[in-house]
Amino acid sequence: MTTKTDVLRxxxxxxxxxxxxxxxxxxxxxxxxxxDSFKEHKTVDENQITKFYNNGIDELSRxxxxxxxxxxxxxxxxxxxxLKKHHH
Amino acid sequence: MIRITRTIRTLAPRSLKSLRYLSQxxxxxxxxxxxxxxxxDPEFRLDYADGRDLSxxxxxxxxxxxxxxxxxxxxxLDKMMQFYTGLYxxxxxxxxxxxxxTDKEVEKAREYxxxxxxxxxxxxxxxxxxxxxxxxxxxxxxxxxxxxKKHVITTxxxxxxxxxxxxxxxxxxxxxxxxxxxxxxLINIEDLKNAIRKDTILVSVxxxxxxxxxxxxxxxxxxxxxKNKIFFHTDAAQAxxxxxxxxxxxxxxxxxxxSHKIYGPKGIGxxxxxxxxxxxxxxxxxxxxxxxxxxxxxxAPPLVAGFGEAARIMTEEMDYDKKHIVKLSNKLKNSLLTIxxxxxxxxxxxxxxxxxxxxxxxxxxxxxxxIMALKDVALSSxxxxxxxxxxxxxxxxxxxxxxxxxxxxxxFGVGRFTTEEEIDxxxxxxxxxxxxxxxxxxxxEMHQEGIDLNSIEWTGH
Numbered sequence: 359m360t361t362k363t364d365v366l367r368x369x370x371x372x373x374x375x376x377x378x379x380x381x382x383x384x385x386x387x388x389x390x391x392x393x394d395s396f397k398e399h400k401t402v403d404e405n406q407i408t409k410f411y412n413n414g415i416d417e418l419s420r421x422x423x424x425x426x427x428x429x430x431x432x433x434x435x436x437x438x439x440x441l442k443k444h445h446h
Numbered sequence: 447m448i449r450i451t452r453t454i455r456t457l458a459p460r461s462l463k464s465l466r467y468l469s470q471x472x473x474x475x476x477x478x479x480x481x482x483x484x485x486x487d488p489e490f491r492l493d494y495a496d497g498r499d500l501s502x503x504x505x506x507x508x509x510x511x512x513x514x515x516x517x518x519x520x521x522x523l524d525k526m527m528q529f530y531t532g533l534y535x536x537x538x539x540x541x542x543x544x545x546x547x548t549d550k551e552v553e554k555a556r557e558y559x560x561x562x563x564x565x566x567x568x569x570x571x572x573x574x575x576x577x578x579x580x581x582x583x584x585x586x587x588x589x590x591x592x593x594x595k596k597h598v599i600t601t602x603x604x605x606x607x608x609x610x611x612x613x614x615x616x617x618x619x620x621x622x623x624x625x626x627x628x629x630x631x632l633i634n635i636e637d638l639k640n641a642i643r644k645d646t647i648l649v650s651v652x653x654x655x656x657x658x659x660x661x662x663x664x665x666x667x668x669x670x671x672x673k674n675k676i677f678f679h680t681d682a683a684q685a686x687x688x689x690x691x692x693x694x695x696x697x698x699x700x701x702x703x704x705s706h707k708i709y710g711p712k713g714i715g716x717x718x719x720x721x722x723x724x725x726x727x728x729x730x731x732x733x734x735x736x737x738x739x740x741x742x743x744x745x746a747p748p749l750v751a752g753f754g755e756a757a758r759i760m761t762e763e764m765d766y767d768k769k770h771i772v773k774l775s776n777k778l779k780n781s782l783l784t785i786x787x788x789x790x791x792x793x794x795x796x797x798x799x800x801x802x803x804x805x806x807x808x809x810x811x812x813x814x815x816x817i818m819a820l821k822d823v824a825l826s827s828x829x830x831x832x833x834x835x836x837x838x839x840x841x842x843x844x845x846x847x848x849x850x851x852x853x854x855x856x857x858f859g860v861g862r863f864t865t866e867e868e869i870d871x872x873x874x875x876x877x878x879x880x881x882x883x884x885x886x887x888x889x890x891e892m893h894q895e896g897i898d899l900n901s902i903e904w905t906g907h
Contacts, residue, residue: 383509383863384520394766423527424520435504437822438871 360411368414369396375418378425380432382439388421507824508868512859513656513684513803514826518752519709519862525755526711529748537747538736548747555754559716562757563682563701564692571717571737572745572753576683577607579702579717580650582741583679584611586727587648587700588620595647601625601633601662602844604652608681612650625651629846630793631660638670648677653685653701657841657857658792659803661689668697677725683707683715687760688768689800693718699725705749709862710756714749717741767862768801774869775801775860781873782806782858785880787893791842791855804858807842807851810890811883816856819879823872827856 372392379385399410435441509517529548537552539545553567560567573579588598600612602624612622623641625633633651649671651662664680671678679700685691686701687708693701701718705711719725719740733742760767782788787809793799808816813827827839838852847855858872884890889899 379520383517383865386865386867387863390770391766420521420524424524427523428520434506436506436508436868437504438508438867439504441502441504 360408365407365411368411368418372414372418372421375421375425378429380425380428382436384424384428507822508872509824510858510860510864510868510872511824511826512861512864513707513857514859515706515712516709516861517863518706518711519756519759521759522710522752522755526748526752529751533747535747537745537750538734551754552745552747552750555750555757558754558758558761559703560718562687562691562761563698563718564694565718566721568738569693569718569721571719571740572750573715573717573741574713575706575715576605576681576702576704577715579715580605580607580679580681581611582717582730583700583702583727584608584615584648584650585730586740587677587679587725588615588618589728590726591647592618595645597621597623597643597646598648598650599623599625599638599641599646600650601627601652603627603631603655603657603841604650605656605681605683608650608652627844630795630798631655631658631791631841631845632793632798633662633667635663635666635670638667642670642674642676646674646676648679650679650681652681652683653691654682654689654800654803655841656684656803657839658805658845659684659800660793661685661798661800664691664696664698671699672697684800684803687757687764688802690764693720705753705756708756708760711749711752714746714753716753763862770862771860771864772801774864774866775804777866778858778860778869778873779804779806782876785877788880789851791845791847802860804860805855806858807847807855808880809851809854810887810893811854811880813854813856815883816854816876816879819883820875822875825856825858 369392373389376385376388376392379388402410529551533548533551535542535544535546535548537545537549540549556567556570556572560570571579571582573582584598588595596619598612598615598620600608600622604612612624616622625637625641627633638649649667651664651667653664654661662680668678677699678697679702680698681702682691683702683704684707686703691698691701698718699720702715703718704715706713717740719727719738727740729740729742731742734744736742736745779790782804783790783806785808789807789809791805791807792803807813817825817827838849839855842852842855843849860869892902893899
């Protein structure tokens with residue numbers, strides 16, 4: 359049985375992971391997509407929740423792998439991206 | 447010899463510290479600078495600072511050239527990684543498990559690719575891209591029917607690879623009719639009906655134009671072709687996954703697809719070839735008989751699987767992406783058109799326009815000079831293959847646009863990964879640079895004074 363806490367924890371984890379994309383466009387897209395998907399399925403049927411939850415877990419593992427790749431191969435920041443204070 | 451020993455002696459041992467990241471959970475980046483993309487020229491940064499402290503921002507231009515190619519979706523890369531690590535079997539090896547597991551994935555990808563256009567997976571032939579698919583169709587069909595037919599119909603605004611293949615078959619004795627388009631880029635159905643002859647075998651019309659984003663009336667063309675027993679081919683490189691296409695409802699017999707236009711890997715595409723009623727064509731690549739004998743050669747499973755995943759995401763997220771693209775594209779289009787003397791190239795009817803492609807002409811400005819002035823935005827004035835030359839776009843010419851407007855057009859692409867922040871930045875800089883370039887222009891000054899430029903007699907030519 360998937361509880362509300364499980365779902366919220368997954369949501370938070372997905373967002374925290376998405377923020378780790380070094381690539382600006384992938385990062386912004388992932389954040390937007392996660393927020394919109396959870397909003398869209400907010401009122402989903404109760405017996406469907408586990409199915410969506412499992413999809414979310416798969417998505418999370420994919421995000422963890424891909425954000426790691428994104429941080430291994432980094433490129434210059436976009437002209438609209440503010441540089442972090444300690445950036446090289 | 448001496449030089450070599452010297453090099454070896456002075457070679458410093460690489461520090462083990464640089465490999466530290468291999469044992470860390472947080473990886474250290476292997477930074478890859480791409481010099482050509484930099485906007486770091488100090489003079490340039492000064493001129494284009496727009497009141498911002500540029501040292502606090504990155505240097506890479508914003509990517510709005512999505513008609514040329516799209517970034518690979520991380521989810522696609524994730525799928526492909528399996529094939530570069532563990533799944534290395536040849537999908538055509540039928541004697542062992544390495545072959546079977548790869549083959550299973552390839553067939554799954556084929557299904558995803560077929561689903562986008564509601565085709566049967568057996569009707570999908572993997573090729574190296576849309577250019578190969580277009581060549582395969584035009585040369586293959588004309589070669590197969592060379593004894594009974596003699597005529598092909600296409601349009602003036604096709605992609606270069608279709609036009610060039612047509613040129614090739616013309617050299618081999620075929621007749622080709624190039625249909626004109628109206629000022630919105632659409633073909634006239636009556637023109638098509640009139641062009642059909644008894645010995646016509648193929649009609650090739652692109653679904654979405656790569657320069658102006660106009661959507662041709664596929665269903666009407668398909669109906670006419672079916673009635674006259676002519677094959678209908680459409681180059682859907684820019685349309686696949688972006689507008690709804692149903693090959694059965696639209697009576698499409700052949701369709702070219704490119705993977706890197708849908709956030710998939712580069713170097714792969716596909717051709718849909720109808721099975722019932724059967725479309726026959728001679729292959730241009732012969733060999734082991736893979737892909738129904740139409741395209742021999744071992745498939746590249748990493749690319750095929752990546753392409754399949756990209757297609758699956760396109761099907762699943764078509765509405766979601768469309769909503770985002772329409773929103774940003776409308777914002778961009780409406781803001782750019784508030785600049786005086788700017789014109790939208792493309793159909794006025796929004797249902798006939800793919801919103802991810804916004805083509806605008808800026809009067810009294812050379813398109814190429816605006817592109818140069820917009821170094822912080824990656825743009826193009828047209829097709830990537832022709833943008834190296836200063837020739838005005840042949841597509842805009844076919845629309846009837848005069849030389850000056852054809853010269854001053856710029857194509858903006860909006861896609862899945864474009865953000866609102868980027869669009870806002872682009873609108874702002876285009877406004878400023880257009881104003882700047884016009885201030886330099888004597889023609890603009892004359893226009894401001896109310897002189898009709900067409901009334902001037904130029905001398906000195």
